[in-house]
Amino acid sequence: MALSASVISELADIIDGAQRNAADIVKLTDAHPDMEVADGYAVQAELCRRWQADGRRLTGYKGGLTSRAKMVQMGLETPVFGVLMGDTSVPDGDVVDMTQLIHPKVEAEIAFVTASELSGDVTIDDVLAATEFVLPAIEVIDSRFKDFKFDIQSVIADNTSAARYVVGGSPRRPDGLDLRLLGVVMERNGEVVGTAAGAAVMGHPAASVVELVRWLADAGQALPAGSLVMTGGVTEAVAVHAGDHVTARVQHLGTVGVRFS
Numbered sequence: 001m002a003l004s005a006s007v008i009s010e011l012a013d014i015i016d017g018a019q020r021n022a023a024d025i026v027k028l029t030d031a032h033p034d035m036e037v038a039d040g041y042a043v044q045a046e047l048c049r050r051w052q053a054d055g056r057r058l059t060g061y062k063g064g065l066t067s068r069a070k071m072v073q074m075g076l077e078t079p080v081f082g083v084l085m086g087d088t089s090v091p092d093g094d095v096v097d098m099t100q101l102i103h104p105k106v107e108a109e110i111a112f113v114t115a116s117e118l119s120g121d122v123t124i125d126d127v128l129a130a131t132e133f134v135l136p137a138i139e140v141i142d143s144r145f146k147d148f149k150f151d152i153q154s155v156i157a158d159n160t161s162a163a164r165y166v167v168g169g170s171p172r173r174p175d176g177l178d179l180r181l182l183g184v185v186m187e188r189n190g191e192v193v194g195t196a197a198g199a200a201v202m203g204h205p206a207a208s209v210v211e212l213v214r215w216l217a218d219a220g221q222a223l224p225a226g227s228l229v230m231t232g233g234v235t236e237a238v239a240v241h242a243g244d245h246v247t248a249r250v251q252h253l254g255t256v257g258v259r260f261s
């Protein structure tokens with residue numbers, strides 16, 4: 001790490017302020033060119049620590065930049081990980097208030113809910129054996145950086161642009177499903193804006209959970225039973241505006257939707 005604890009704390013203040021006020025900022029490396037990826041995760045961890053101290057609940061984790069489509073869209077090559085807070089969950093079919101966000105985009109994802117703890121150097125089979133169910137999800141991302149212009153250090157500090165998440169559809173145990181082959185269709189206002197199969201995420205959506213568990217292990221942590229894991233957008237993210245309605249249809253898992261007002 002290149003930055004001191006007091007700078008990490010200052011950067012957490014900046015991100016927190018931008019999130020609370022829905023006001024964009026410039027990327028953190030403009031003022032701190034030495035900032036490293038580990039510093040970005042230190043800012044994210046400090047934010048998560050503060051949010052939990054404020055009574056907010058950690059419900060799970062997210063992988064981002066896990067598909068080629070997302071990497072190409074953002075011009076970054078490395079998967080990133082972030083935290084999911086319970087108060088950012090939106091019920092299936094409910095409405096997101098645009099005034100609380102800067103410039104949201106949506107991603108269609110396959111989510112996992114774990115039945116048992118996962119830790120260390122796990123495999124895809126370990127993840128599937130520990131999975132209670134898989135289900136369709138929409139992630140609403142909202143980079144706090146102006147025009148979604150950031151580098152890897154900054155976006156990690158910004159909790160990988162996490163803003164809201166929606167899960168729903170017909171959750172199913174993964175047994176008997178080949179998650180690589182699940183077709184995913186994302187629609188905005190009834191128009192198809194993205195299509196992919198589950199394998200778009202690292203060759204298998206569970207591979208995103210494998211990488212998440214390894215990332216947690218590097219920090220001396222495990223993925224607890226009962227965690228929700230968003231495995232990452234299968235297509236590039238799509239901008240939304242007030243009045244839009246987005247659905248993600250996942251083969252065998254049903255449909256999840258969200259509106260923007």
Ligand code: 0L1
Nearest residue numbers: 064065141143160161233
């Ligand atoms: O969930 C994501 O894929 C976000 C990770 C990259 C940040 C972004 O696209 O804003």
Ligand code: MG
Nearest residue numbers: 107139232233
């Ligand atoms: Mg995502």
